[in-house]
Amino acid sequence: MKATRREFVKGGVAAFTVTFAAPEFLSDLARAQGARARNLVVLFLSGGNDGLSTLIPYNDPFYNSRRPTLAVPAGQVLQIGTDSSRAALGLHPRLTGFKQIFEEGRLALIQRTGYANQTRSHFLGTDIWSTADPANPQALGWIGRYLDSLPSPADPLIGWNTTGVLPHVLLAGRTPVPSIANPATYSFASPNAGAEAAAARSAALRIASHVPVDRPELAFVYGSAEAALATLDRVLTVATYAPSVPYPNTGLGQALRAVAGAMVRGIGTRVFYVTTGGYDTHSGQNTNAANGFYYNLMATLNDAIIAFYNDVRRQGMLEDTVVLFFSEFGRRISENGSVGTDHGAASTMMVLGGRVNGGLYGTAPNLNPDPNNPTLENNGADVRHEFDFRSVYARVIDAWLGADSVRLLNGDFRDTRLSFI
């Protein structure tokens, strides 16, 4: 149940009114903020990514025996060297673009990230990664809390969710984040034309400004309407963005194209949320067959990311960009009877960007199913975390966003080993 997160956060209502009271001022603000800045793209691999198929410990003696049909042969993985535990590692064969970025020193792979007593539930897991608060997974999202910490009034386009529904990670107390799945259709229709249509649009804009502060649930809808109407023109400039490289015609590719467009047009957005699904690979995971299910997931991910990376680099904005990847859990080490993998624990996180110190962080799990194997948990069934995922967030918050991770995460998760930014 996510009841409490669906409840309107009281106390945010008055802030809405202030936030949207002065659109002209806000667009100036956006322009002022639109110069060089630090952009964060949060990319969610939804369903529980099988990290052991993304970054593969292909020489582990138990890798093939525990994954008789899913193991990728050593000759096919994209070998990228060994980590500090001398485990030989390789990227999935379809991640050629990631390998290129890794070799350019701009991809950090952080192994065995998770948390103690990790849940195997998609929904609780997503809530925990979204809030960075296992004890209170109904809290506001950690990005939402960051946005709330920025000077008020925040630009209504400070965040951009590329999906249709606001994800928990962006849920803020007083900073509504617009959801703009497709900038080209983000427009205001009218049943009439000409002056009549213009009158309707200005009436809608004025109506949306009459926020009923004494009716918070209704005021929330006013906030959405007002945010939509206040951002129409700026979003439209993104719809006409001509990227420097072609993007794949996938949901992820088009979302990242919009992200690049928003960054290049300088419309004021600082935090973007992107998601790609299909990672709940209980059956027919087909990791190593060309055009197998997981193989195609990697293809979708790789082709969209390398297009985005190349585009942003050519636009001179790679130094301004960090992409943070996460998923709600990793998967069971041993494959199941459906040629898939069930819900597991720790997994690999990735961080990519022009100012990222690329490389391998942490150590690979030893896949020996011995119940006493310290790198595993659940009687050797799942990967045990070496890094708390909040330590990765802390580094991004402190070193990239320039905020205070101890305050935002309600605790000190800083870890000097994680020097990826």
Add this chain to the structure above:
Amino acid sequence: VARTPNRQIEHLLRRAGFGARLDELDQYGGLSVHDVVDLLIDYQSIPDTVDQNIGKAGYVGTTTRGVFSPNTNITDARQRWMFRLVHSDRPLQEKMTLFWHNHFATGYSKLVGELGALEATRYMAAKASEDRAGLRGQIELFRDMALANFRDLLLAVAKDTAMLVWLDGRTNTKARPQENFAREIMELFTVGVGQFTEPDVYAGARVFTGWNLQRAGTAAAGTARLEFAYVPGQHDTGPKTFSFPIYPDGGTTIPARSAADGMQDGIDFINGLAARPATGRYLARKLFQFFVTEFRPPDPGFVDRIAGVYISSRYDMRAVMREVLLSSEFWDPRSIWGRYAWPVEYVARLLKDAGWVGFSVDSALAPLTNMGMTLFDPPDVNGWDAGQNWFSSGAMLARMNFASTLAANQRFNLSAGSRSYAQTPESFLAYYTSALDMAPAGSAVRAEWLNYLTSTGTWTGNDTQRVMKASGLVHLIGGSPEYQLQ
């Protein structure tokens, strides 16, 4: 004609249905709340003839591409369901079908990836009476069992083809148990998170080993299909122990059984889950949010009472829903307009209020997706993220734009009725605010609507102006935040 409001019945029909057509207001408006609740709940007394009206004049339209094929084409299946939401005379049956669709959320897009569009649509939407093999799709199962015994519904869902594909039960075998269904039947379908342990998930997976699918019928006869089969050779015959009671005597272990008798494991497990008080409380909280209000947490007294009826009636959803609709919490003034309309609820109610003749529900499908709701395709097994999550700015824009599309389409119908209310902008506005059933708007908003009516020229009330302003006003009202409450 202007609408004669009946605030109680309208509240009831917004929650237990999808708003009120004028004929529904006429039919129910003169009855007591108790009588209307009886009619809504005991819907078998009303003939289920709604589908026969698809394609007929006087009803909302559908768009056919070749032959209208709601049993085998998912777009047509969506159109049929939207048609039912507008025209069914058994509104609570449709409402419960939507509730179960969200509760046992199963996504067409996974099925289509594995089985192709035709089969996937059949398993989701086929009407048994219209399928060559008599196959009943999941939504028809929910429709048939809309107010059935919850334990029976749970068992039917566990054997449902779409569910066995969606949560991978079809590949659950003794050598490699599959945890997906076992986890979700506890976490999302019955007791909820915190009421079971990880070892319960592993044991639950073993319970359902051998609950698989088999091919039946022939392609030549058009009867080829996947159907439930218990496969004894794939069943784990060992005992399974849980952290909670499975049996009325408190026993927590499903005993070892022969492979031939092993299907009883799953039935025992489902009986045990249905009987847990936590299941009653979990359902009560969900029913509170869906039928009563989501603007305050479920009242503990309500949850206890509904969970009590659930147990004492031995899981009879008809008894449970009667208690919900007659509860003081349901009629509490704080519950009136105390919920956000889901996209299909919003679209159906606006059609009922603004009119439908000459409009095709096909034109609502893309807008519904932009609002965040594609029927037969919830985002995941947890269903839609409802509540304020419906109101991202993009989704709100999609709602405003749907109101524009419908108002433009209905502009002549809309203006025709206002001829005798067109003397002044005030009377014109009053006509439309009474025709559109919505939460009260503040005086500043009413002033803006009035201002809009005279913003582009002096008020004359002539035909041209009324067509223009009627559609413009219905757009603004239908797209208003107040209209998004229900």
